[in-house]
Amino acid sequence: MTHIDLVDQTFRDGQQCLWGMRLRTGMVTPVARELDTAGYSAIDITGSSMFECVLRYSREDPWEGLDHWRRAMPRTEFRSGVGSNRIVKFGLSPDAILDLWVQTLVKHGMGSFWVYDCLYNLDQMKRLCDTIHAAGAKALGAIFYGISPVHTDEWFAQRVRQMASWPSVSAIYVEDAPGILTPERARTLIPAVREALRGKPLELHSHTTIGLSPLTYLEGADLGIAALHVACGPLANGSSLPSAQSVVANLAEYLGAGEVDNVDEIEPGEGAIVRRGLAKHAVYRREDGSLVERSAVCTHVGCIVHWNSFEKCWDCPCHGSQFAPEGNVLNAPAIRPLAKTDEAVDVETKRPAFHEAD
């Protein structure tokens, strides 16, 4: 992993999931500058169903609103989703209307589109990607993650291979709308899809519906995902996307330096986090001077623990698990001790196997 972009979904998918698309145009204005200068690679701003809601419920002109947002956020690329064969309604739309739709959105400042077809009519997807490319915007081909005997890693990879072969497609996008992509499945799916990319970047969009996606994002970062989709705090989590704040904090926890450079800095009766290559270890110095070293990865769902010098234990900041200095569980939700660090790495999970601490 060298560089990871973030794509903001606050104003499109965040409000779609949590507010039923009742965001009014003017509500964006007070935070527009912060979003525009935060460094996102793109802001997903609209889609055809959003136009319908803005007209029906807010009684606003969506084109005028789009121009207002473009003026308020002039720096960052705007993105829209578009189905390969429909806009606004669930029935089919004529190709000429679809073409006019994306061409008009480009005139109103759209810089990229993620193109999807839930039934994978790839000819139709390619046609629209070519139109988007010709209009001067980027097209991203999307696959929708699902679980079934049909949806194997190779099944997804075959479709990605075909999309990535189209010159008009600049990137591929894994859409996990239900938020059911587990870190374990990501470890096989993402490498299979990456094999098929022909060097094009891969983005990951996974909802927090059942709380898995923050962990899946860490795995994705490790597996070469180029961009993760997030939303800002008030419109993040739940059925929306992981919050930008927590994704950045989690990545910093995993990638940042340890608390001490050398275990010699740890006083008797104290603990500290030490970086060992790509891993972080929880190191405790007993009163007799000897050391206990465990993985710093909480065995609940994988946050990094920190030393609590008042209670003399390891605390997990995510959901409150506590571990004794030597790694045994003191408080749930974790039920397994911190892993020993001298374990052979489990080849399937790439993590140390768990077992009882001494």
Ligand code: FES
């Ligand atoms: S990750 Fe949930 S308590 Fe640690």
